[in-house]
Amino acid sequence: MTDTPQAAAVPWTHDFGADPALPDAVNLSPMKSDLPSATVERLPRYLRCIERLPESQLTISSRELARLSNLTAAGVRRDISYLGTFGIRGVGYQVTELNDQIRHALGLTADRPVAVVGIGNLGSALANYTGFGNRGFRIVGLYDAAPTKIGTYLGGVEVRDISRLPDDARTTHISVGIIATPAGAAQQVATMLVEAGVRSILNFAPTVLRVPDDIHLRQVDLATELQILGYYMT
Amino acid sequence: MTDTPQAAAVPWTHDFGADPALPDAVNLSPMKSDLPSATVERLPRYLRCIERLPESQLTISSRELARLSNLTAAGVRRDISYLGTFGIRGVGYQVTELNDQIRHALGLTADRPVAVVGIGNLGSALANYTGFGNRGFRIVGLYDAAPTKIGTYLGGVEVRDISRLPDDARTTHISVGIIATPAGAAQQVATMLVEAGVRSILNFAPTVLRVPDDIHLRQVDLATELQILGYYMT
DNA sequence: TAGATTGTTAATCGATTAACAATC
DNA sequence: TAGATTGTTAATCGATTAACAATC
Known part of the structure; x- marks a missing residue:
């Protein structure tokens, strides 16, 4: 038999029906398959660098952007070339246009x-x-x-009981669900989010989640980051 | 001239002397160049999955681990093969041994x-x-x-004034510095950590840091994660 | 013009996947 | 033995880098 993941009985696994073929590493089926994924992951970094430039700086070269972002000039040019050809030879990129193009490519104009x-x-x-x-x-x-937290406000938004989420999602569309619960509750919350129609999940809980293949899932994990860092130490 | 990053005058850039050749994407010069970086980044995930197995489960196949970790069986086998050859054909990997091997490879035995x-x-x-x-x-x-925070305790550890850090680092070795300050203070803190002899930095502040090439730096950034997630949405 | 920098082609590099002989 | 699964080879795929003609 050839390597093909399929269902098996494991206690902590939540089963989402068929669970057919193998999802990729981060579970992001590139529906919009324009940009290489490596490029997508670097665009936010360029944005960060551009935003910090002094107002007086009207253009930036691939070389300078590479230095600021800790990448290479050739790489920067290739990444930007996927967004179109708007650089000026001998000069560089107009900062405002570069900013606009990256934001447009990432879809940051949406709400x-x-x-x-x-x-x-x-x-x-x-x-x-x-x-x-x-x-x-x-x-x-x-x-x-937690009842003690429900009803309090943070940044002008009320904390509501988790049991309200499905109903709320029906009236207010939710694009992204961020999970910041303890590990023990994360899978349950993820399932609830998925069932409430949330298609993108950002998980900060230190646990591997199982969600259907068509859900976009990213994981941010302190222990993982430290372990990777640890590997490269001394 | 060929593409080679070099110094240039930009207001917000902190200058670390020579700043010679181009560091790679995450600034991790692989001193221990045993494992492919992609494998290193996946090992913590395997660990997460293994830790959650029921005690009664003594072995696990590449197929099952692939399913739990949302990766592929062939990939799992290749990753594990870098750690040695201790799988049992027809059976799988002994859970305890796999756990030990991964932890050893990541250097998790160190303090x-x-x-x-x-x-x-x-x-x-x-x-x-x-x-x-x-x-x-x-x-x-x-x-x-902040004076209001100094002297308080969290998890049995006292919060101390940041100005104490250099002295403290002299008496107590610090392997990793985690930056959780506002963006505005992050570069200053990073510089202070580096000067105090800290060689690995994990930055949670939403800003791109510049550190010397020999410092291991990883960045965790909410906005970046959301932007990547956003790209793949609808 | 002379100098600088883009955009892209070709070469390289590294990572993933398929497939299967080895072997438990 | 028969069935299952590893470990690895070879093929594929994708990403990075070098280099340079085009051109501002």
Whole structure:
């Protein structure tokens, strides 16, 4: 038999019906298959660098952007070339246009309602995060299970009981669900989000989640980052 | 002239002397160049999956581990093969041995003192993170600049004034510095950590840091994750 | 013009996948 | 033995880098 993942009985696994073919590493089926995934992962970094340039700087060369972003000039040019050909030979890229093109490519012009589940220290940090505004993301819901937290406000948004989420999702569309619960609750929350129609999930809980193949899932994990860092130490 | 990054005058750039050749994407010069970097990044995930297996499960096949980790069986086998050949044909891998081998490969047996700088919501979440213990990482220092926070305790560790960090680092070795400050303070903190002899930095502040080439730097950024997720949405 | 920098082609590199002999 | 699964070879795929003609 050839290597093909399929269902098997494991206690902690939540089963989403068929669960057919193998999803890729981060579970992101590239529906919009324009840009190479490596490029997509670097665009936000370019954006960060561009935003910090002094207002007086009107153009930037691939070389300078490479230096600022800790990448290579050839790589920068290739990445940008996927967005179109708007560089000026002998000069570089116009900062405003580059900014616009990257934001357009990433779809940051859209309005993406975000819900955060789990309002502990981490969830509070996320709720207070100010970098959303001009980046297309907007927190529309905060959820927790603890009665002491329900009814409190963070960044102008009320913390609601997690049991309200399905109903809320029916009236307010939720583009992204951020999971900031303890590990033990994460899978349950993920399942609830998926069932509520949320198609993209960002998981901060230290556990591997299982979601259907058509759900976009990204994982941010402190232990994983430290372990990777640890490998390269001394 | 060929593409080679070099110094240039940009206001927000902190200059670390020579700053010679181009560092790679994540600034991890693979001193220990045994494992492919892609494999290193997946090992923690396998670990997560293995840890959740029921005690009664003594072996696991590449197929099952692939399903649990959302990867492919062939990929799992290749990754594990870099650690040695200890699988049992027709059976799979012994769970305890696999666990040991991965932990050994990642160097999780070492004791790695960690300092967290910036004890806001995020820093507090990190300070309370329980997943350190059995993974070789141990918080030995918490630092902040706000007088109201200094002297308080989190997880049994006192929050100290950031100005103490250089002295503390002289007496207590710090393997990893975690930056959880606002973006505006991050570069300054990074510089301070580097000057205090910290060689590995995990940055949660939403800003691109510049550090010398020989410093291991990883970046965790909410906005970046959301932007990547956003790209793949509809 | 002379100098600089893009956009892209070709070469290289590394990672993934398929497939199967070895072997439990 | 018969069935299952590893470990690895070879093929494929995708990403990076070098280099340079085009051109501002």
